[in-house]
Amino acid sequence: MYGFAKDLKIEGILGEEIRQICLGRYDVQFLFGSGSCIAVQSPIEVFHGDELIATWDEDANWTSSNFQRLLNVSVTSYRVIDERVLEICLREEFRLRLHDNSEQFESVQIYPEHIVI
Numbered sequence: 001m002y003g004f005a006k007d008l009k010i011e012g013i014l015g016e017e018i019r020q021i022c023l024g025r026y027d028v029q030f031l032f033g034s035g036s037c038i039a040v041q042s043p044i045e046v047f048h049g050d051e052l053i054a055t056w057d058e059d060a061n062w063t064s065s066n067f068q069r070l071l072n073v074s075v076t077s078y079r080v081i082d083e084r085v086l087e088i089c090l091r092e093e094f095r096l097r098l099h100d101n102s103e104q105f106e107s108v109q110i111y112p113e114h115i116v117i
Contacts, residue, residue: 001115003083003100010078010110012036013088017074021067026058030096032075035112038098040108044095046070068092086117 012034022029027041033080046067053066066077073090081097082088088096100107100117108117 002106004080004108004117005083006080008036008078008080008086008115009012010036010113010115012112013038013078015074015076018070018090019072021071023061023109028056030070037111040098040107041105041108042101043099045096045099047097049093052115069107070096 013032013036016032016034016036018030019033020029020031022031027039028044029037029039031037034061040056041058045052047107048056048066048069053069054062054064056062056067070090073092073094076089076091077086078086084100086098089097098108106116109115110117
């Protein structure tokens with residue numbers, strides 16, 4: 001809805017492991033060791049190296065259980081690719097891409113920073 005700002009700051013995830021991945025009917029929540037949480041209601045892509053290993057969207061849910069490979073893997077960096085895509089890089093060559101695909105509805109919430117995309 002609002003897009004990812006180029007100067008987005010979510011320091012609470014750096015160096016932290018993804019401890020839980022919570023699945024709802026209309027969203028996925030990533031909980032980190034620091035207590036930070038990223039809730040997503042828009043498409044998600046999971047890469048291992050250059051290979052796309054899983055995707056999620058509200059209609060199809062997860063295309064593969066490979067998203068579970070993100071559990072207990074720590075975040076090394078993140079970057080805003082453009083106003084519609086946030087990429088989170090993790091150890092072991094994993095990358096998590098979160099998309100803001102709606103002009104009308106919120107797509108991503110980041111806590112405790114209370115950032116709404």
